[in-house]
Structures are given as C-alpha cells and as structure tokens.
Amino acid sequence: MYLCDIHSHTSISPDSQAQLPHMVRAALDAGLREFCVTDHCDLLDLDGQLTASFDWAASQRQFHDAQAQFGGRIVLRLGIELGSATAQPETARAILAQGGEELDFVLGSLHNWIGMEGGRDLYYSDYGRDPALARKAVESTLAHTWTLVTQCPDCYDSLAHIVYPLRYIRRDGVEMSLADYEEQVRAIFTQVAAGGRAIELNTCRGHDLDCWPPLLRWFKECGGEMVTLGADAHRPDQVAKGIPEALQMLQAAGFGYVTTYERRRPVLHKL
Ligand SMILES: [Zn+2]
Numbered sequence: 186m187y188l189c190d191i192h193s194h195t196s197i198s199p200d201s202q203a204q205l206p207h208m209v210r211a212a213l214d215a216g217l218r219e220f221c222v223t224d225h226c227d228l229l230d231l232d233g234q235l236t237a238s239f240d241w242a243a244s245q246r247q248f249h250d251a252q253a254q255f256g257g258r259i260v261l262r263l264g265i266e267l268g269s270a271t272a273q274p275e276t277a278r279a280i281l282a283q284g285g286e287e288l289d290f291v292l293g294s295l296h297n298w299i300g301m302e303g304g305r306d307l308y309y310s311d312y313g314r315d316p317a318l319a320r321k322a323v324e325s326t327l328a329h330t331w332t333l334v335t336q337c338p339d340c341y342d343s344l345a346h347i348v349y350p351l352r353y354i355r356r357d358g359v360e361m362s363l364a365d366y367e368e369q370v371r372a373i374f375t376q377v378a379a380g381g382r383a384i385e386l387n388t389c390r391g392h393d394l395d396c397w398p399p400l401l402r403w404f405k406e407c408g409g410e411m412v413t414l415g416a417d418a419h420r421p422d423q424v425a426k427g428i429p430e431a432l433q434m435l436q437a438a439g440f441g442y443v444t445t446y447e448r449r450r451p452v453l454h455k456l
C-alpha cells in the first residue's frame with residue numbers, strides 16, 4: 186500500500202520546534218513514499234487574536250532545501266494547515282494566493298472557538314469542570330465547519346480532523362463522540378463529497394484511530410471517495426504514527442484509494 190503522511194509541522198508552526206530535514210529523515214526511516222509539510226497558518230491564533238500573514242519565504246526556503254537534500258528518495262510536498270478561514274475568508278484567500286504555484290495541499294482546520302470563549306484554541310478550555318462546554322465546543326466546531334464547506338470551499342482541499350474538540354474533551358475525562366451529531370456530520374460530508382474534496386483521517390500521532398471507522402462509513406455513504414492520511418506530527422518520532430493502521434482501516438471501510446495532493450489536485454493511489 187502507498188504509505189503517505191501528509192500532515193506534519195516544523196518550527197514554522199508556533200507549536201513545533203522540529204527541523205524539516207529531521208522530519209523527512211523520520212519519514213524515510215518509516216518507509217513513507219510521500220510526505221507533506223503542513224505548517225500552521227491560523228487566521229485566529231492560539232489566543233484568539235486575528236492573524237493575517239504566513240511566512241511563505243521561510244516555508245518555501247526549508248522546502249527547497251529538503252528537496253535538494255532528499256529529492257528522488259521520497260515524494261515531498263508543500264502544504265499548509267489553514268485554520269479558521271471562516272473568521273477572515275478574504276485574508277485566507279490572499280494567503281493561499283501568495284503560496285503560488287508551488288502550493289500542493291491545503292488542509293482546512295478549525296482549532297478555535299469563533300465568536301465565543303475569547304476565540305482561543307479549544308485546547309485551553311477546561312471541559313471537565315463544565316461538561317456543557319464540551320457540547321458547545323463540538324457544536325461550534327460543526328457549525329463553523331459547515332460554513333467552511335458551504336461558503337469557503339476554495340479554502341481547503343481536505344477537511345482536517347473533524348474530531349479535534351474531542352481530543353481535549355476526552356483529555357478532561359468527558360466521554361463524547363460524534364454519534365449524537367450524526368445528521369450534522371453527514372450534511373458536512375455530503376457537501377465535501379459533492380464539492381470533490383477530501384476528508385482527513387488524522388491519527389493524532391497514532392493515539393486516535395478508534396474514532397474513525399464510523400466516520401469513514403458515514404463519509405462513504407455520503408458519496409465520499411477521497412480520504413487523506415495524517416499523523417499530525419510535531420516531532421520526528423511522531424511521523425507516520427498510525428499510518429499503516431489507517432491504510433488498513435480505509436481498505437476495510439471499502440475505499441479503493443488513498444489520496445494525496447499535487448499543486449492542489451488530488452492524486453489517487455490504489456490501496
Ligand atoms: Zn490541526
């Protein structure tokens with residue numbers, strides 16, 4: 186099967202100190218055929234402040250250096266994880282345009298509260314102390330994801346980690362899944378599939394695989410065919426974690442392909 190991990194971070198992201206050559210070395214050691222760097226560009230930063238730029242020069246420089254060093258041994262792609270595009274759609278579009286021809290892949294994500302809780306990253310809330318907040322986090326994420334897929338479909342190629350709030354809700358000891366929100370999730374997936382976009386199976390460094398089988402089934406039933414895989418590594422030792430299992434899971438769910446992106450066009454690899 187085509188081993189690929191197309192969600193990873195380096196020191197260009199505010200929450201990673203990794204150097205790209207070390208990440209690519211780890212990708213080679215894990216036997217990956219393709220690896221994509223997707224540094225964070227959140228239109229709302231960790232503290233909920235509006236941000237309006239991305240350091241493309243640094244991103245492209247490190248990418249070119251890695252290509253020169255490793256080219257030919259692995260397919261390397263340049264992506265971006267664009268967060269909260271719905272908070273500033275025009276700015277988001279301008280940033281993507283600045284990425285130019287070389288931009289291979291846009292992961293559309295939502296890490297923040299929008300219009301509540303100070304707009305901060307969902308990471309900072311304490312769901313254990315207020316379980317009602319957990320429901321609000323999921324509902325806010327799904328509402329803004331709906332806005333993304335219906336109003337800003339040009340701002341993503343693959344819908345990143347739709348389960349993102351559950352990472353922190355579970356961290357705080359509150360049990361929750363997206364089962365209670367099936368209708369909303371299916372509506373989002375139908376929109377994604379109809380728009381020719383993908384969803385991401387995000388393994389969260391190999392820690393989060395169990396939540397995906399029902400979501401893959403829903404996506405398939407909603408007409409979805411394209412799924413991207415990402416370990417969301419922020420350090421070299423996290424690269425490709427859970428990817429072999431994710432490929433098996435995709436196959437078991439009846440998908441025929443795993444999808445990667447080149448110059449924002451999907452490339453389908455037979456499973
Ligand atoms: Zn993310």
Ligand SMILES: [Zn+2]
Nearest residue numbers: 192194266417
């Ligand atoms: Zn990420």
